[in-house]
Amino acid sequence: MKFAINPVTHSLILMLGLTSYVSAEETATELDTLVIVGKQNSYLNPEVSTATKSNVDPKDTPLTVNVINQQFLQDIRAESLSDAYGYTTGLSQSGTNADSFSLRGIDTELSNIQVNGLPGLASRFGSPTTANVEKVEILKGPASITYGQVQPGGLMNIITKKPQEEAAVRYDISGNSYNTGVSDFAEDNSFTGTIDATGPLTEDKKWLYRLILSAEDTNSYRQDVDAQNYYLFPTLTYRPDTETEVTFGLEFQSENRVSDDGLAVLDYDINQIASIDTHYQSADDDDKDEGVVAFASYNTMVTDEFDITVDWRSVWHEDSYTTYESRDVNNDTDTVSVRDRHNENKRQYHTVDVRTTGSLWAGDVEHQVLAGINVGFERSDFKRETYATTDIDFYVPEDLTERDEDAYSLNHRVTDYMNYAAYLQDTIYLNETWTLMGGVRYTRQDIDFERRDTGATASSSSDAFVSQGGVVYHLSDATSLYVSYGESFNPNSIEDTDVNGDNFEPERGRQYEVGMKTDLFNNKANLSIAYFDIKKDNVVEENETTGEDELLGEVKSTGVEVELLMLPVENWQIKLGYAYVDARITDNPDENIEGNRTPGSALHDAYVWTKYNFPYKIADGIVGTTFGANYESARYTDEDSTDRVKLSGYMNVDLGVHYEINDYRASLNVENVFDKLYYTGGSGDSSIYAGDPRNITFSLSGKF
Template sequence: MKFAINPVTHSLALILGLTSYVSAEETATELDTMVVVGKQNSYLNPEVSTATKSNVDPKDTPLTVNVINQQFLQDIRAESLSDAYGYTTGLSQSGTNADSFSLRGIDTDLNNIQVNGLPGLASRFGSPTTANVERIEILKGPASIMYGQVQPGGLMNIITKKPQEEASFSFDISGNSYSTGVSEFGDDNSFTGSIDATGPLTDDKKWLYRFIVSAEDNNSYRDDVDSQNYYFFPTLTYRPSDETELTFGLELQTEQRVPDDGLVVLDNDINQIAKIDTHYQSADDNGEDKGLVAFATFNTLVTDDFDITVDWRSVWHEDTREYYRTTSVDNTTDTVSLVDRENDNKRQYHFIDTRTTGSLWWGEVEHQLLAGLSFGYEQKDFDRLTYDDARTVDFSNPTDLTGHEGDSSVNHRITEYMNYAAYLQDTIYLNETWTLMTGIRYARQDADFERVDRGITDSSSSDAFVSQAGVVYHLSEATSLYASYGESFNPNSIEDTDANGDHFDPEKGRQYEVGTKTDLFNNKANLSIAYFDIKKTNVVEENLSTGEDELLGGVKSTGVEVELLMMPIENWQVKLGYAYVDARVSDNPDDNIEGNRTAASALHDAYVWTKYNFPYKIADGIVGTTLGANYEGSRYTDEDSTDRVKLPGYTTVDIGLHYEIEHYRASLNIENLFNEIYYYGGSGDTNIYAGDPRNITFSLSGKF
């Protein structure tokens, strides 16, 4: 696809010229009706649900919940969740997989991403699509009281689109290309298209539907790297009465891509790195993710004060890869070693969460109660074949590899988990000024392990009580102060045992947090400030004196987060944030690790985003501009000072221009405007991931 104009110079001049025009809010009067030209959908979020599993005012909860809503995802042209990471405080991306990020300096795993409050993603190797996302709620700090076994940095809850009573049909198509020295404009093009239809199936609106289809054809600036992704999300809602609702849906996903392990560096020095388009894997390598999800939510009112909700989610997922995996770099010969591997990984997740919420009054005191039971089954079936002989390629000019060499070895592991939990949360409204929150959860996990290729079996059980407590003081109707304490747990691997062959207790986490939340300018702005102190213990590490694994590891993270969302006038809004996160390995038997910063965590990160619509019509439509900047401080790829690479801090700038008329919207977005070369994540001195160079996207959408 070739474009007839040079969009960089033309759009930049236009956007910068328009953005320099600053105007007070103007209105047009027609037939005595006041009409605001350029009115926007707000980024402000008056309610959150992830902290209590029910909709509440953020000022009423002693926890931090950041929200990225659908309007913001549209404005930044986010096709996957990772596209929005730069505009979230305390979140740092570390790689390309779905769970490759840290929250408040603590690394995450797949359980730290949930969908409608339950674990189980349909894909693993890429960041989740936004095609079916209504909003993303990021609950900071330990979330085990509500969501079970998760790392204590926080949890990302994807809330999906639901069927609507009002019929509508929308479409969105986009094409993008790079404009940089390694990929000239028009050389590597990508296309995305989606449709979203919803409405009633019957005249009485007891049956509602939603049907979302999306497809992506992505061509990277990196040599031979591309992907083709397809998504299908059908959903039905049945409302037999005003008090009862049942929603059932499916997610079908298939993602095909050329595997890409990123770049390597010489002598652990980021200045000794190949060009950002260097690809060490073979063009013939392939990887595929396939996922099928079935889910349902049932809610009914059992009394005037209490309801019951049942959430169910089942996932069948398989990813296969045949590729040359990067293993090491030789600083003497300037060569990169790769190993030929074939992976077939299968996962199943089946979870049910049943809960009741409602209010009880003891005298003048209201108790908002939440009580629930959770049950889950997981199976992980990993079958991996590795060829013994390593292959080498040139560091700066790798050749394409084909065929298999050497003998092969098999590593086939099957692990099954049974999870049981019961939890209780009580939010106590003492009066108009004071609110207390307490909670407790008991959880148990039984695990069975089989090393199929060796005929080894094992089993283990672990359980934990975790608690939560918080207090909110309403300084005024617009401002609240809060303090909270929360705990987390995460079972250690069944494959890890001590010198006696016994399994380890779960990892534990705890957090202290204090902060304030304020509505400003007659609810036209939200300001939140939080200080946190997190500690994770019971981390399995090798005792260097004995060579045995022990619970010797720990991580500590302290910091401050600030976020401000404001819409001072109806055609202009601003979103900005800053985070200081000092996350370090507090306990480790290795002096080269203890005291070091955790991998992929930045001491400082900040962002600013603004959107301005002009208060008068241009060509009978609304014209608006966007401008965003994201700063990420320096990070390390590993905790071990003998193996890690320091990734420099960077700042990227994004700009956009959009035009809306009647039911249509056309947008031109330029990401990384100044073509900053930067590296956002990696591990050790291999698998270093470069950020995208200047990227230009044109999109057209419509809604009827």
């Protein structure tokens, strides 16, 4: 069965979604005394919490915080967070792992993704599921003041769903299939189901619960690639009085998929690439990702002005893969070298954050104070078993199954990290016009390393003070101007040493930012504009002359971000964004690297999203349409100009239609409507990841 959308249909859907505003206004004018039909839950963000660890008006903070709320995730049918990356300014995807993205042109690490303000994901191979996500706040620029060791481009904070007082059981089921040249409609199908139950456990509503179960069975358009993922999120909240709340929770995640290192190209030319369904790994190769998380949060008022919060999060995570991983492309023989490898990665994260927030007064001047201490332990246990390397055909790769035991080698590394920190932040409301913010953090990390296959050991310690400051000028109640400065701190690997065998100083980052935030049209729109200048130095690079590692690297990123959210009428809203990000390696001993763009970063990215609900009922329900387009300019897979592939820029178009009646909603979404061939990221020339071709999803959600 073939599914196709002809140009006439395209035009009709676009007209429905984009040109009915006049009709909506006329109807609203005629029926302004009646109940509004088609009213939407807004994408607007009246409060953010990640910047200051307390709820504040975005206009009161001299930092950029982008928010992806639950309604938007539902409207784009995001099953993982990466589905929303195209509609986020300054964020570029670079691969398929959880941390495979850059913010403001700077690569991220797992520590740049936090859950309720603490580090430690339950899975690593794939982008985090949205089943348990209430919203995501993306804090741009250095976040070390409040969150410790992170890369300076920014931080993604996943805020999870919590128990509610109103009893409800919600379900969401969806099925999707591709409609493209290598996968006909209904040939490769995927299914997802989620149940979300919440409510009180006692009549006095002091005990609340929430239980979320989700399962995914996905079949890719790529040959032999599929996945089965399962999630369980139970949470309890206890409220002994009106000023105290304790929440306990667990996370269980199990993800199993066929290994897939993406595509390869010949002669570093993206135009010389095999069919997008070409799979260089064996059908028996697998990735397994399992995690168990326990967490708790305690909050109470200790005085009329100050509260205290204690957050704890512990993660036990293990991933493994047995695969023929793609390594090199042999242009002379049109073959791809694949290495037989078995990896086991075990990680533990145990973090406690204790803080107090409240107000102190000096005359008429309010000081909103945040003070906290943070202690964390992390262990990484990485075991790599490597066997032989084999060459397979570039265009028609054979399925490898035999293992050469004689080519065996082992690398087993265990590293323990102890982190200690204390931080203080003060937001000073001088008057109705001026707000000052300043903060400082002292952080220390002790590392113990053991190479278990050789017996080698090492230890190191590093510490740093990092600071942050900013000024907000309120031009009016609706508009604020700001300037800020922030620093980051991230220890270099203990395995990197100088000519004397000593460890290197930590990477340091800093950012200057100037911006404006304003509410328009009687608070029916939020506009934010920011200019930023980021520099990261103390990057370890190899000195070509001596062959030794030295602190020779530096990265700089400058740019502008603009985001506009609008709800001009109750049944129509728009989300627009644009970012210009010039991120380059400004200091490197290799002339083939210095001056080049950072891998995976796009010079330009832009998006538009609109959702329109008809202002009258159809079949006793609400009918609406969605339209989205996102653009990303060309990117490179590597920093070395002799060893990289240029990924062409692209623009994707997504369309949808939905029908809501009472507590039920049915949706039909078409992603990549024009079935454009594009690439989301990759590394070198042997791991290039194609974006999904045309993908059609039908979903049904409801409430018992």
